[in-house]
Amino acid sequence: QRDAKGQYLFDLLCHHLNLLEKDYFGIRFVDPDKQRHWLEFTKSVVKQMRAQPPFTMCFRVKFYPTDPAALKEEITRYLVFLQIKRDLYHGRLLCKTSDAALLAAYILQAEIGDYDPGKHPEGYSSKFQFFPKHSEKLERKIAEIHKSELSGQTPATSELNFLRKAQTLETYGVDPHPCKDVSGNAAFLAFTPFGFVVLQGNKRVHFIKWNEVTKMKFEGKTFYLYVSQKEEKKIVLTYFAPTPEACKHLWKCGIENQAFYKLEKSSQVRTVSSSNLFFKGSRFRYSGRVAKEVMESSAKIKREPPEIHRSGTPRGCPPCRGHSGATGNVPRRGESAELAGWERLESLRDSAHSTPVRSASHGDAFAGPGRSGRAENSERVAVIADESYSPADSVLPTPVAEHSLELMLLSRQANGAPCSIEEEKESEAGTPAAEAEGELRALCPGAGGLGPAQAQQVNKFLLSVLRLLLVTVGLLFVLLLLLIVLTESDLDTAFFRDIRQTPEFEQFHYQYFCPLRRWFACKLRAVVNLLIDT
Numbered sequence: 370q371r372d373a374k375g376q377y378l379f380d381l382l383c384h385h386l387n388l389l390e391k392d393y394f395g396i397r398f399v400d401p402d403k404q405r406h407w408l409e410f411t412k413s414v415v416k417q418m419r420a421q422p423p424f425t426m427c428f429r430v431k432f433y434p435t436d437p438a439a440l441k442e443e444i445t446r447y448l449v450f451l452q453i454k455r456d457l458y459h460g461r462l463l464c465k466t467s468d469a470a471l472l473a474a475y476i477l478q479a480e481i482g483d484y485d486p487g488k489h490p491e492g493y494s495s496k497f498q499f500f501p502k503h504s505e506k507l508e509r510k511i512a513e514i515h516k517s518e519l520s521g522q523t524p525a526t527s528e529l530n531f532l533r534k535a536q537t538l539e540t541y542g543v544d545p546h547p548c549k550d551v552s553g554n555a556a557f558l559a560f561t562p563f564g565f566v567v568l569q570g571n572k573r574v575h576f577i578k579w580n581e582v583t584k585m586k587f588e589g590k591t592f593y594l595y596v597s598q599k600e601e602k603k604i605v606l607t608y609f610a611p612t613p614e615a616c617k618h619l620w621k622c623g624i625e626n627q628a629f630y631k632l633e634k635s636s637q638v639r640t641v642s643s644s645n646l647f648f649k650g651s652r653f654r655y656s657g658r659v660a661k662e663v664m665e666s667s668a669k670i671k672r673e674p675p676e677i678h679r680s681g682t683p684r685g686c687p688p689c690r691g692h693s694g695a696t697g698n699v700p701r702r703g704e705s706a707e708l709a710g711w712e713r714l715e716s717l718r719d720s721a722h723s724t725p726v727r728s729a730s731h732g733d734a735f736a737g738p739g740r741s742g743r744a745e746n747s748e749r750v751a752v753i754a755d756e757s758y759s760p761a762d763s764v765l766p767t768p769v770a771e772h773s774l775e776l777m778l779l780s781r782q783a784n785g786a787p788c789s790i791e792e793e794k795e796s797e798a799g800t801p802a803a804e805a806e807g808e809l810r811a812l813c814p815g816a817g818g819l820g821p822a823q824a825q826q827v828n829k830f831l832l833s834v835l836r837l838l839l840v841t842v843g844l845l846f847v848l849l850l851l852l853i854v855l856t857e858s859d860l861d862t863a864f865f866r867d868i869r870q871t872p873e874f875e876q877f878h879y880q881y882f883c884p885l886r887r888w889f890a891c892k893l894r895a896v897v898n899l900l901i902d903t
Contacts, residue, residue, distance in 0.1 A: 375417070376410035382428060387675040390445040392663040395431030398424065404614045407431065407621070411656050432629050433542035435562040435660065437532040441667040443525055444675050450479075450528040453535045456543075458500065463540045470507060472534060473499040474514035479527035479679070484516040524679050539573075546619045548592065548608040558592070558608060558619060560626035562660075565594065567606075575606065579631040586643050587620040589613050594623075617643075621653050628655040635659050856882055 375396070383391040396408040400419045408426060409417060418424050430452040437453075440446045454476065456462040457469075464472065477494060494512045495505075519527065535541055543566060545557035550569070557568040565582055567575035577596055583603070584595035590613055594606040610616035624641050632638060640654040658666070855865060856878060868874055 371413075371415050373414050374410065375408045375412060375414055378408070378414055379410055386444070386448070388444060388448070389670055389672075390440060390442055390663070390667050392658050393430055393432050393434055393445070393449070394428060396426045396428055397431075398426040400614075402612075402614065404612065405618060407625075409656075432626065432660070433562050435630070437536055438529055439664075441670050442674060444677055446525075446528060446532060447677055450532060453532070453541075458498075461540065461543050461545065462535060462538060464538050466507065466510075468534065468538065469500075470510040470514055472531060473507075473511045474519055475527045475531040475534070477511060477515045478519040478522050479524040479531070482524075483520050484512075525677075543568075544622075546610070546615070546622070548610050548619070550609075551607050556608060560623055562630055565623070567608075579627055582623075582627060585620055585623045585627070585641075587616045588644065590616050592616050592619055617651060620651075624653055625655045625657075628659060629657070630660050632659045633661055635662060852882075 379391070379396055382396070383389075383394075388394070397405055398408060398418070399405050402419075406417070408414065414424075430449055434440055434449060437446060437449045440449065453462060457472065473494075476499060477497060480497065481489070492508065492512075494508045494515065499511070522530070542561040542563075543559040545559045545568065548556050548558050550556050554569060556574070559566045559568065564576060564578040566573065566577075577594075581596055581598050582594065583597045584593075586593050586595075587610075590610050592608045592610060594608075595603065596606065597603045610619055620643060628638050635658050638655050638659075640652055643651045643653075854860065855868060855874070858865075
């Protein structure tokens, strides 16, 4: 319905998926300007959309669990498993080659089960889309691990081992925001379960724990992060987003992640302003539960585990083609997004792809959750890859217009090409393969967009003018009250006495205020007499 809130839509989707541990997930969409947004649950769905219906949204992980293996229900672990597979594919989760082979082998074991010589001929691992591109050497390594080390593991066990391994990687939970530093160098900012991360070039230049972040704010395209540490003075990190909307999205993501992972109770959540002045800037408040409350609530879940339908997805039949949707209230693996993988392996360093995946020094990579300190505090620099960190550079852009969307997908399927999503630079919305196994199309009849960009700029200008007028009127009213107290009251405090004894105040009182008061009293008596006569 036109007035349906985001919470109603999210609850409807979670009911369809039979999902109870839903606080880790969210719905994301992209506007016509290619800017990503999280659907706010306290606001109307239609009012958040700038495009024309039907609206395309994506269900995905919003807050990565600190320990995904500790999730209570298998359905929740399965959905997080699907999300991390996509993170591998789009270059957000980096690892060295040996870890890559192990993760891919876990996926293979979950997809097809134990190795069977009669069913799995030589090169069988190459028929699955673990990565957009990879070497035959890596394929052989994947098959070797699958044959010799994973025999007997059920799909649920393989997915659990996959999560345990992925959680140990230094870029687990990274959802990068492209920015530039004060020197104009490209950087990626990200919020993880353990803190704030900055990736620049092939290095991690900052890792700041959540309890060290004291404040976040933005002005236009500029994002400020205030940091306080015991051993150091307070510092301010400054970065520049591509657009004001991207900067606001970055700020809101930071506010939500800090509240979710840092606070003990949701009652501690406060409304945050992007500016020090109460009449300027944006105000935002995280409306969900925090991580500790979610874990406590999950521990109380007592029900029969919901059934999960699983099916393999060979490369010749990519998951975004040939599947009409879920059966029942649980997701099918066949309707999932593209299988996990990434675009950089050591053997492909000179290829056209540009996303790094191997760490030059895995032991010296990101400081994990148990480590303290940041790169700028140490002579040792954390190197994550030989190439610049550039997620999803090799995948196709995501169409946004609803009419061109179907045409593009049909042309891709007719040519036998797999669907892919550029999530980091364009958005993840607009493809049938949704982020963490879900695509959500909400048809809202009769609901139009919010108008062109020019109209929005005019509205913002008028809103700024209105704020300025309200503040001006408020200040004048406060000054008027102070003037009345000074001239008419009998308060004899030292502050008021000093002001009354100044020559300027006495001149103002006798030359301006007293005549004005007599004129106002005369006019008031005239109005009263006129009312009495009538």
